Amino acid sequence: MEFMAKLITCEGIEGSGKSTQILNLATHLRNQGREVIVTREPGGCPIADDIRRILLDPANQQLCPTAELLLYAAARAQHVEEVIRPALAKGAIVLCDRYIDATIAYQGFGRGLDLALIDQLNQVASSGLLPDLTLLFDLPVETGLGRALARNAVALENEGRFEAESLAFHQRVRDGYLQGASQSARFSIIDATGTPEQVSERMTRRVDAFLGAS
Numbered sequence: 778m779e780f781m782a783k784l785i786t787c788e789g790i791e792g793s794g795k796s797t798q799i800l801n802l803a804t805h806l807r808n809q810g811r812e813v814i815v816t817r818e819p820g821g822c823p824i825a826d827d828i829r830r831i832l833l834d835p836a837n838q839q840l841c842p843t844a845e846l847l848l849y850a851a852a853r854a855q856h857v858e859e860v861i862r863p864a865l866a867k868g869a870i871v872l873c874d875r876y877i878d879a880t881i882a883y884q885g886f887g888r889g890l891d892l893a894l895i896d897q898l899n900q901v902a903s904s905g906l907l908p909d910l911t912l913l914f915d916l917p918v919e920t921g922l923g924r925a926l927a928r929n930a931v932a933l934e935n936e937g938r939f940e941a942e943s944l945a946f947h948q949r950v951r952d953g954y955l956q957g958a959s960q961s962a963r964f965s966i967i968d969a970t971g972t973p974e975q976v977s978e979r980m981t982r983r984v985d986a987f988l989g990a991s
């Protein structure tokens with residue numbers, strides 16, 4: 778059986794569990810015999826990973842919002858060109874942890890940067906490549922941040938620049954995602970509350986339905 782190339786992106790606020798679920802989804806789809814590539818933004822290839830380091834370094838508090846926006850766009854341009862397009866050309870399913878909608882939600886709704894400008898930059902950086910399906914892992918901000926804080930306390934991550942933002946910031950990010958999802962048919966909102974097994978079950982049901990239908 779011939780499988781079709783697809784770009785599936787995962788989005789959500791900090792602590793939504795999407796990074797765990799994307800691995801579960803990869804396993805699920807590989808068990809169906811599909812070729813799957815898992816990647817993430819910012820990053821996904823060496824040059825974009827270098828840019829990621831600048832973006833997520835908690836020491837870079839002075840990074841101004843416009844520079845931040847352009848760095849996310851630069852990392853995306855490299856990643857789309859070097860990783861995503863070639864993988865799709867091979868017929869793979871590409872699972873990407875965050876993509877253009879993260880820029881709309883974080884830089885647009887979170888930081889308050891101009892949404893029309895962000896759309897233009899997303900268009901340039903992605904060379905017009907839209908996801909076939911976007912899974913939005915949605916949950917209350919308090920629940921997500923609670924999970925993220927618990928995880929950081931254990932792992933002592935040094936990538937906490939956004940996790941240090943206010944509750945109001947993350948609320949705007951969540952609202953931005955939900956607004957985007959309400960305006961575009963490529964979104965599927967996954968209830969991200971409950972156990973990882975419950976969320977995984979909700980997600981695989983949706984994705985199987987999507988791939989079965991397309």
Ligand code: TYD
Nearest residue numbers: 791792818819849875876879880883936939
């Ligand atoms: P990461 O550690 O991958 O966060 P998570 O595990 O919660 O997904 O870091 C990605 C961070 O970058 C996250 O806080 C969201 C932010 N981000 C943007 O602000 N804009 C973007 O365009 C992208 C891709 C990410």
